[in-house]
Amino acid sequence: MKPKINYHYTISFKEVNSFEFIKYNNIVDETCYQHRVIPHFNKIVNNLKFSPSSRQEVIVTNNMKNNACLISLQFQIIKQKLIVIANFRSQCKINGRPNDTKMLRYFATSVMKDLKLSKFKIFVNAGNYHVNV
Numbered sequence: 001m002k003p004k005i006n007y008h009y010t011i012s013f014k015e016v017n018s019f020e021f022i023k024y025n026n027i028v029d030e031t032c033y034q035h036r037v038i039p040h041f042n043k044i045v046n047n048l049k050f051s052p053s054s055r056q057e058v059i060v061t062n063n064m065k066n067n068a069c070l071i072s073l074q075f076q077i078i079k080q081k082l083i084v085i086a087n088f089r090s091q092c093k094i095n096g097r098p099n100d101t102k103m104l105r106y107f108a109t110s111v112m113k114d115l116k117l118s119k120f121k122i123f124v125n126a127g128n129y130h131v132n133v
Helices: 031-050 096-114
Strands: 004-011 057-060 070-078 081-088 120-130
Touching: 004 096, 031 057, 031 070, 031 096, 070 096, 081 096, 096 120
Parallel strands: 081 120
Antiparallel strands: 004 120, 057 070, 070 081
């Protein structure tokens, strides 16, 4: 499969209340997201409670030690719905997208429930969409 550049899609609402972070191999280690994202939820939730229209609630996951595929997450509340924007530098069609969908729904469900909202919508932007060989 030739990579698609600047691929984007939407993930619809479906609650995911548990998620197991996995390590595919020595190259892909998804467990980093558990430690780079979840610790920021309390701050995100508290800031959105104080200022629901904020566009500043962003978690940056990429760092110099590990070029994670998920670069950032942005959280907003629009019309009583949690909006999550996920930016990926790269996403694998086979291993990445299905697991990323569950992971993003898990993140959104956690924040949505803490904010006492009933719905979320996730927008995904991927710089490169491909199949690993």
